[in-house]
Amino acid sequence: MSASFEFTPENKKRFEEILRRYPTKRAAMLPSLHLTQEQEGYISPEAEQYIADLLEVPVVDVREVVSFYTMFTRNPLGKHHIRVCESLSCWVRGSDEVKETLEKELGVESGGITEDGEYSWEVIPDCLGACELAPMLQLDGYFEGNLTREKVVELLKKQAASKTSGK
Amino acid sequence: MPIVKNISEFFGNENARSLKWRLEHGGYESARKALREMKPDEVTETVINSNLRGLGGAGFPTGRKWSFVPKGTDKPKYLAVNCDEAEPGTFKDKYIVEWDPHRLLEGIIICSYAVGIHTAYIYIRGEYVRPFERLEQAVKEAYAGGIIGEKVLGEDYKLDVFIHRGAGAYICGEETGLLESLEGKKGWPRLKPPFPALVGAFGCPTVINNVETLSHLPGIIKNGAQWFSDLGCERNGGSRLFALSGCVNKPGVYELPMGTPMKELIYEHGGGILEGRKLKAVVPGGTSSAVLTAEEAEMATLDFDCLAKLKSMAGSGAVIVLDEDVCMVKALHNIEHFFSHESCGQCTPCREGTAWVFRILTRIVEGGGTMADIATLKNLGQNMGGTSICALCEGAAMPLRSFVSKFEDEFEYYVKHKRSLVEDRKRNAVAV
Ligand SMILES: Cc1cc2nc3c(=O)[nH]c(=O)nc-3n(C[C@H](O)[C@H](O)[C@H](O)COP(=O)(O)O)c2cc1C
Numbered sequence: 001m002s003a004s005f006e007f008t009p010e011n012k013k014r015f016e017e018i019l020r021r022y023p024t025k026r027a028a029m030l031p032s033l034h035l036t037q038e039q040e041g042y043i044s045p046e047a048e049q050y051i052a053d054l055l056e057v058p059v060v061d062v063r064e065v066v067s068f069y070t071m072f073t074r075n076p077l078g079k080h081h082i083r084v085c086e087s088l089s090c091w092v093r094g095s096d097e098v099k100e101t102l103e104k105e106l107g108v109e110s111g112g113i114t115e116d117g118e119y120s121w122e123v124i125p126d127c128l129g130a131c132e133l134a135p136m137l138q139l140d141g142y143f144e145g146n147l148t149r150e151k152v153v154e155l156l157k158k159q160a161a162s163k164t165s166g167k
Numbered sequence: 168m169p170i171v172k173n174i175s176e177f178f179g180n181e182n183a184r185s186l187k188w189r190l191e192h193g194g195y196e197s198a199r200k201a202l203r204e205m206k207p208d209e210v211t212e213t214v215i216n217s218n219l220r221g222l223g224g225a226g227f228p229t230g231r232k233w234s235f236v237p238k239g240t241d242k243p244k245y246l247a248v249n250c251d252e253a254e255p256g257t258f259k260d261k262y263i264v265e266w267d268p269h270r271l272l273e274g275i276i277i278c279s280y281a282v283g284i285h286t287a288y289i290y291i292r293g294e295y296v297r298p299f300e301r302l303e304q305a306v307k308e309a310y311a312g313g314i315i316g317e318k319v320l321g322e323d324y325k326l327d328v329f330i331h332r333g334a335g336a337y338i339c340g341e342e343t344g345l346l347e348s349l350e351g352k353k354g355w356p357r358l359k360p361p362f363p364a365l366v367g368a369f370g371c372p373t374v375i376n377n378v379e380t381l382s383h384l385p386g387i388i389k390n391g392a393q394w395f396s397d398l399g400c401e402r403n404g405g406s407r408l409f410a411l412s413g414c415v416n417k418p419g420v421y422e423l424p425m426g427t428p429m430k431e432l433i434y435e436h437g438g439g440i441l442e443g444r445k446l447k448a449v450v451p452g453g454t455s456s457a458v459l460t461a462e463e464a465e466m467a468t469l470d471f472d473c474l475a476k477l478k479s480m481a482g483s484g485a486v487i488v489l490d491e492d493v494c495m496v497k498a499l500h501n502i503e504h505f506f507s508h509e510s511c512g513q514c515t516p517c518r519e520g521t522a523w524v525f526r527i528l529t530r531i532v533e534g535g536g537t538m539a540d541i542a543t544l545k546n547l548g549q550n551m552g553g554t555s556i557c558a559l560c561e562g563a564a565m566p567l568r569s570f571v572s573k574f575e576d577e578f579e580y581y582v583k584h585k586r587s588l589v590e591d592r593k594r595n596a597v598a599v
Contacts, residue, residue, distance in 0.1 A: 021327075021329040021331075022329075022369075023243075023369050024350065024351070024369060026350060026351040026352075027349060027350050027351045027369075028351065029351030029352070030331065030332060030333070030334055030348065030351060031331070031332065033334070034293070034332055034334065055351070061352075064352075064353055065351070065352065065353055068336065068353035068354070068511075069293070069333070069334035069335050069336050069353075070334070070335035070336065071293045071294070071334040071335035072334055072335075083294075086501070086504075087255040087256075087454070087501070087505055088255050088256060088413070088450065088454055088487055088498065088501050088502060088505075089255070089256055089412035089413050089418075089487055091498075091501050092413050092414055092487075092489065092493055092498070093413075093414075125501075125504045125505045125508045125509075126253060126255075126335070126337060126505060126508065126509065127253060127254070127255035127256065127257070127454075127505070128294050129252050129253065129257065129258045129261055129292070129294065129295065130258055130261070131255075131256055131257075131258050131410065131412030131413075131418060131485075131487075132258060132410070132411075132412060132418045132419045132420070134412060134413075134418065138294065141294075141296035141297075142296060142297060143297070
């Protein structure tokens with residue numbers, strides 16, 4: 001765990017640019033938290049304090065926002081994060097199979113991280129907005145759809161291969 | 168009715184995202200026409216006459232909404248573009264943003280000019296990564312190309328467009344939840360009045376419109392109000408993107424005139440039901456809408472008024488098809504899981520009600536339900552709606568009421584046998 005948190009010089013510049021978009025500092029909250037998570041992988045208590053100081057709000061206001069939005073995480077995730085959509089259209093097209101396959105292949109339940117820290121995954125009850133690809137998941141933010149057991153296995157293999165080839 | 172290509176013209180065309188290509192293909196001509204040849208009020212008048220209605224879910228007449236914004240105010244005015252798109256089953260705005268972002272930007276210019284807005288925020292859900300990247304690229308090109316910024320299209324009009332990413336909260340699609348989120352807070356909806364047209368973002372007059380609503384503006388300005396309103400049906404102007412998903416052969420986005428028969432969307436454009444199975448039910452406007460039985464669906468037309476008559480709603484245009492193999496108890500369990508997860512927690516009937524409904528349904532699908540549970544579900548369905556600040560709670564109550572009343576036999580069977588009627592039937596069919 002990092003004892004302190006600070007934006008990198010590059011992100012400090014981006015933060016200054018973000019501030020210019022809004023009439024209040026507080027409005028920069030969500031973009032600043034996205035920036036924090038991009039830099040650090042998660043939002044630590046130290047980072048919350050840092051953002052609070054930058055935006056001149058009490059730290060509890062930052063915590064409240066971090067805990068309200070599901071995409072912000074206060075714990076580190078795997079190097080790659082997978083989110084499985086379980087809303088109605090995905091469910092009728094077989095999201096259960098996607099879930100079972102991931103659980104088996106990764107050896108951890110939804111919400112967990114693999115031992116080597118490569119993957120974390122979660123099932124979410126929200127619709128990810130890609131029902132034309134149902135059943136689908138999101139790998140590091142990008143959509144993968146029309147999934148079957150075989151396709152999920154293949155996807156994980158491809159991911160592993162691209163790592164060893166240094167891509 | 169055939170597919171139309173008013174706003175879906177360039178879906179799938181890899182070139183259309185580039186400003187240069189888009190300018191060669193009619194891009195920003197309507198915005199230029201509005202700025203050069205029309206007075207702001209004329210633009211609003213045209214939009215009112217076109218019968219364009221809000222396509223985010225509520226169907227409010229767009230031009231009329233703009234006309235509520237005060238004229239003589241010295242406060243800045245804002246446009247908040249709703250690209251939160253989180254109603255389950257909805258994925259149409261993503262197509263606009265990914266394939267034709269300049270059409271949206273052109274719509275933003277037209278609306279801003281009509282209302283006297285100089286700052287627009289596009290609120291895009293955080294989960295939309297590729298759509299965000301493409302939109303960001305388009306905004307950058309539009310600034311660099313002098314389309315937006317200090318002098319919009321070279322005219323004496325200033326307009327800034329900023330993208331604001333959400334972070335995973337359905338409630339931020341609700342217009343005042345969106346404004347809270349834009350201001351850097353958790354997305355708790357505001358009490359109305361005051362309406363956003365008077366007190367919106369940062370305490371200033373604000374227009375909130377859906378991505379698709381705004382994307383129709385270039386066509387309306389180009390071809391006229393009459394053209395648009397003739398295309399649809401009474402009081403429902405133009406065409407609309409329908410996001411078709413579930414148990415159909417060809418899920419996808421289809422642009423059709425308002426008033427198109429539901430049957431046509433499902434069977435002609437959508438290629439019919441998976442593996443030739445029978446249609447059982449349709450969720451016609453996102454999971455907040457009341458489910459229709461197959462018979463109702465087969466006589467329904469796709470417009471706000473017909474679906475309201477059937478005590479459901481056209482909502483976000485998300486049509487989810489359920490076939491005979493879908494267990495309606497489990498389907499409702501799935502829907503209410505979503506609502507209980509997404510209730511923001513501000514109003515008691517919604518926070519407690521959605522969680523209670525989900526607990527009861529979980530008990531039933533796990534085989535521990537009683538007949539009294541079904542009665543409680545009906546009671547909650549009657550009492551949850553209309554008791555909270557925003558419409559999320561009613562959105563949870565609509566499927567609850569309609570699933571339980573229209574498919575009561577399945578709920579009763581499940582309670583009595585501790586198993587799904589549909590799954591038992593499937594099993595028996597295999598055994599025979
Ligand atoms: C819980 C809830 C979620 C909503 N989500 C969205 C959404 O994701 N996108 C959207 O455009 N409208 C959404 N709406 C509707 C908005 O409140 C608002 O009516 C709409 O953005 C207005 O734009 P329009 O008139 O162009 O449709 C939602 C409403 C509610 C109650």
